[in-house]
Amino acid sequence: xxxxxxxxxxxxxxxxxxxxxxxxxxxxxxxxxxxxxxxxxxxxxxxxxxxxxxxxxxxxxxxxxxxxxxxxxxxxxxxxxxxxxxxxxxxxxxxxxxxxxxxxxxxxxxxxxxxxxxxxxxxxxxxxxxxxxxxxxxxxxxxxxxxxxxxxxxxxxxxxxxxxxxxxxxxxxxxxxxxxxxxxxxxxxxxxxxxxxxxxxxxxxxxxxxxxxx
Amino acid sequence: xxxxxxxxxxxxxxxxxxxxxxxxxxxxxxxxxxxxxxxxxxxxxxxxxxxxxxxxxxxxxxxxxxxxxxxxxxxxxxxxxxxxxxxxxxxxxxxxxxxxxxxxxxxxxxxxxxxxxxxxxxxxxxxxxxxxxxxxxxxxxxxxxxxxxxxxxxxxxxxxxxxxxxxxxxxxxxxxxxxxxxxxxxxxxxxxxxxxxxxxxxxxxxxxxxxxxx
Numbered sequence: 001x002x003x004x005x006x007x008x009x010x011x012x013x014x015x016x017x018x019x020x021x022x023x024x025x026x027x028x029x030x031x032x033x034x035x036x037x038x039x040x041x042x043x044x045x046x047x048x049x050x051x052x053x054x055x056x057x058x059x060x061x062x063x064x065x066x067x068x069x070x071x072x073x074x075x076x077x078x079x080x081x082x083x084x085x086x087x088x089x090x091x092x093x094x095x096x097x098x099x100x101x102x103x104x105x106x107x108x109x110x111x112x113x114x115x116x117x118x119x120x121x122x123x124x125x126x127x128x129x130x131x132x133x134x135x136x137x138x139x140x141x142x143x144x145x146x147x148x149x150x151x152x153x154x155x156x157x158x159x160x161x162x163x164x165x166x167x168x169x170x171x172x173x174x175x176x177x178x179x180x181x182x183x184x185x186x187x188x189x190x191x192x193x194x195x196x197x198x199x200x201x202x203x204x205x206x207x208x209x210x211x212x213x214x
Numbered sequence: 215x216x217x218x219x220x221x222x223x224x225x226x227x228x229x230x231x232x233x234x235x236x237x238x239x240x241x242x243x244x245x246x247x248x249x250x251x252x253x254x255x256x257x258x259x260x261x262x263x264x265x266x267x268x269x270x271x272x273x274x275x276x277x278x279x280x281x282x283x284x285x286x287x288x289x290x291x292x293x294x295x296x297x298x299x300x301x302x303x304x305x306x307x308x309x310x311x312x313x314x315x316x317x318x319x320x321x322x323x324x325x326x327x328x329x330x331x332x333x334x335x336x337x338x339x340x341x342x343x344x345x346x347x348x349x350x351x352x353x354x355x356x357x358x359x360x361x362x363x364x365x366x367x368x369x370x371x372x373x374x375x376x377x378x379x380x381x382x383x384x385x386x387x388x389x390x391x392x393x394x395x396x397x398x399x400x401x402x403x404x405x406x407x408x409x410x411x412x413x414x415x416x417x418x419x420x421x422x423x424x425x426x427x428x
Contacts, residue, residue: 052256056304059294066291070284077280080273090270
């Protein structure tokens with residue numbers, strides 16, 4: 001994606017690109033792609049809202065999360081309108097294994113829990129952004145435009161989550177505690193490896209965040 | 215509230231006004247009022263989002279709920295900013311009994327469940343609107359302006375919820391089934407009586423939707 005700075009940054013962050021087979025499968029499963037995309041936007045808003053319940057002591061985080069949730073909801077509305085225009089029925093479908101698997105190893109004690117959730121959220125946003133870019137080049141004009149328009153805001157969400165994870169880690173540990181800062185980097189690396197594993201390994205169902213199609 | 219058409223409609227709908235004692239108590243408990251107001255906006259966004267998970271087959275409802283959730287989140291951000299400007303720490307506080315009690319008698323089978331949740335949501339919005347109006351006249355200029363600005367959108371939310379409840383009831387039962395339509399009105403009356411009971415009876419804790427202070 002030369003020329004789109006957001007994507008360069010995302011591609012440097014993630015450890016692998018989406019396999020070509022997934023992109024080909026997406027073209028053949030537009031209905032599922034769009035329905036699951038609507039679900040992902042809704043889920044992203046819920047994740048932000050859940051954090052807003054638990055972490056009321058960080059006003060800056062609250063404001064950013066709320067703004068981010070509003071943007072995800074706006075995208076949800078756009079996908080629902082596309083579904084309606086294309087006469088695609090919005091059916092209930094199961095979630096991908098992706099987000100659940102990523103979250104399995106979130107630490108259970110604070111502040112590790114919050115930091116890990118923010119890292120995982122950053123990775124999910126980054127992966128979504130990378131997939132939007134991949135899809136842009138192969139889908140019809142309406143969807144290419146739409147996914148292009150989402151790139152920037154999802155890239156911004158990635159940064160919001162990662163910057164807050166860093167800030168909270170530093171506030172909690174003290175800037176001078178090099179050991180803890182290394183530990184932050186190792187958490188990011190750990191979850192990035194998990195993302196890579198889930199994206200590259202075979203998956204039984206096709207979804208927006210699924211792995212290599214069977 | 216002469217001259218504000220939204221409030222006239224709300225006051226005709228609700229069975230009672232907020233007791234003067236609650237308004238007086240609110241003036242003396244601004245911190246709790248604002249923190250609980252922030253919680254209520256967050257809760258309103260969650261309620262809309264929860265409905266968006268369950269009722270994916272109604273595209274118009276999905277779009278309206280998502281827009282409504284975005285507005286609630288915008289209000290949440292405004293309250294959080296007011297808290298920050300006033301150096302009020304956003305502490306975790308318990309919820310009022312109000313919404314939980316109202317929801318206790320929501321029917322458990324569809325479509326009754328959805329219709330009842332929409333009716334309860336309409337009543338909560340209407341009650342919030344009525345309280346904003348009561349508060350407008352007794353609080354400082356910044357808060358009076360703020361609560362005045364919220365009146366219109368909360369009144370609109372009240373209508374969105376009630377209109378959807380009516381539409382879904384009619385779609386499910388058929389327009390000609392007078393018995394079922396009467397039953398809809400009786401559900402509205404039932405929940406309005408519950409609202410009246412909760413607002414007029416004594417409450418042990420002061421909250422945005424609490425009853426008569428002890």
